[in-house]
Amino acid sequence: MNWLATAIPSSDRDYYQKARDRQAQLTKPPGSLGMLEEIALRLAALQRSETPSVDHVWVSVFAADHGVAEESVSAFPQVVTTEMVRNFVNQGAAINVLSRYVRADFEVIDVGLIEAIDCQGVVVDRAGNGTANFSEQAAMTCEQLEKAMNAGKAAVTRALHQDARLFIGGEMGIANTTSATALAAALLAIDAVEITGAGTGLTEAQVEHKTEVVQSSLEKHQSVLESPLKILQYLGGFEIAALVGAYLYAAQQRLPVMVDGFIATVAALSAVSINPQVKDWLFFAHCSHEKGHRLVLRALEVRPILDLDMRLGEGSGAVAAVPLIQMACRLHNEMATFAQARITTE
Numbered sequence: 001m002n003w004l005a006t007a008i009p010s011s012d013r014d015y016y017q018k019a020r021d022r023q024a025q026l027t028k029p030p031g032s033l034g035m036l037e038e039i040a041l042r043l044a045a046l047q048r049s050e051t052p053s054v055d056h057v058w059v060s061v062f063a064a065d066h067g068v069a070e071e072s073v074s075a076f077p078q079v080v081t082t083e084m085v086r087n088f089v090n091q092g093a094a095i096n097v098l099s100r101y102v103r104a105d106f107e108v109i110d111v112g113l114i115e116a117i118d119c120q121g122v123v124v125d126r127a128g129n130g131t132a133n134f135s136e137q138a139a140m141t142c143e144q145l146e147k148a149m150n151a152g153k154a155a156v157t158r159a160l161h162q163d164a165r166l167f168i169g170g171e172m173g174i175a176n177t178t179s180a181t182a183l184a185a186a187l188l189a190i191d192a193v194e195i196t197g198a199g200t201g202l203t204e205a206q207v208e209h210k211t212e213v214v215q216s217s218l219e220k221h222q223s224v225l226e227s228p229l230k231i232l233q234y235l236g237g238f239e240i241a242a243l244v245g246a247y248l249y250a251a252q253q254r255l256p257v258m259v260d261g262f263i264a265t266v267a268a269l270s271a272v273s274i275n276p277q278v279k280d281w282l283f284f285a286h287c288s289h290e291k292g293h294r295l296v297l298r299a300l301e302v303r304p305i306l307d308l309d310m311r312l313g314e315g316s317g318a319v320a321a322v323p324l325i326q327m328a329c330r331l332h333n334e335m336a337t338f339a340q341a342r343i344t345t346e
């Protein structure tokens with residue numbers, strides 16, 4: 001994975017300052033548009049533009065099965081992953097509705113279902129047929145990790161070919177909150193009990209069992225979890241590794257990203273652990289209802305745009321935040337200045 005060593009550009013300070021100067025002249029008390037101002041400044045600096053815009057959004061949903069599902073850690077059966085992929089293709093899922101609403105390009109990628117489904121409209125870029133059960137062995141081999149991260153890179157390449165201005169990666173994988181929880185606990189060196197939550201809807205007793213599965217897996221693999229890539233290989237999922245690859249490559253290619261919920265934010269944490277420069281290119285859409293999400297956002301020192309108790313995944317929260325960042329751009333670009341509107345400032 002030589003491409004991982006490619007430098008990630010920083011955002012442009014001059015454009016940031018220019019955008020800040022313009023915000024100061026717009027017809028509003030300074031700072032009164034709150035976080036919408038900062039979003040516009042960041043986008044101006046990333047796009048090196050005085051008129052930032054995110055008119056063309058790209059959504060790639062990565063789907064994969066998880067070996068750890070056999071430990072009864074999800075409220076839903078594993079087959080739902082494949083069934084939801086069919087739903088994505090048939091345009092019936094929440095992410096399809098939201099993508100249509102913002103006129104985003106949408107694709108779904110089978111990055112590792114147990115059984116490949118013969119369904120027109122699925123991009124097949126598989127790293128394997130489901131990960132191994134990480135409570136017993138490494139979730140994936142080094143080769144599979146590379147394939148999964150390359151699937152994310154390939155999705156970003158497709159987005160760039162279509163001139164997308166914002167990349168959104170969604171995920172679908174029954175039991176992937178168990179994987180994301182283990183990843184975050186390993187990356188942040190915390191205990192499973194601090195971060196394990198209900199996922200798709202476990203009872204308290206089931207969450208306790210899930211916590212034990214995560215904690216014992218962390219202890220089992222402790223001696224090999226010495227780098228972010230090893231942690232991803234041992235505890236990750238193919239769709240999570242694809243998100244990590246997508247975030248890193250998008251940043252290398254100067255394509256801003258909107259990060260979705262708990263699983264996607266853990267993928268962002270993994271990407272930041274691999275290359276901290278990636279953080280400049282990431283916007284965080286929302287804080288999900290999943291227990292560990294706020295903790296991971298805090299660890300990343302980022303503030304999400306929305307806090308709606310969503311916990312769906314699929315990229316849904318990220319798309320829900322798109323109208324707000326589009327508004328942030330329009331306000332920045334179209335508001336009159338005090339001089340234009342002839343408004344007294346002192």
Ligand SMILES: O=C(O)c1ccc[n+]([C@@H]2O[C@H](COP(=O)([O-])O)[C@@H](O)[C@H]2O)c1
Nearest residue numbers: 074173175176177199200261262288313
């Ligand atoms: O994005 C989130 O914050 C989120 C929180 C809980 C669950 N999910 C979704 O639910 C699935 C994983 O839940 P589970 O309980 O099977 O681990 C997976 O397909 C995720 O997209 C997503």
Ligand SMILES: Cc1cc2nc[nH]c2cc1C
Nearest residue numbers: 076080172200312313314
């Ligand atoms: C129905 C269903 C839809 C989902 N979308 C993302 N994760 C999901 C999990 C379930 C169970």
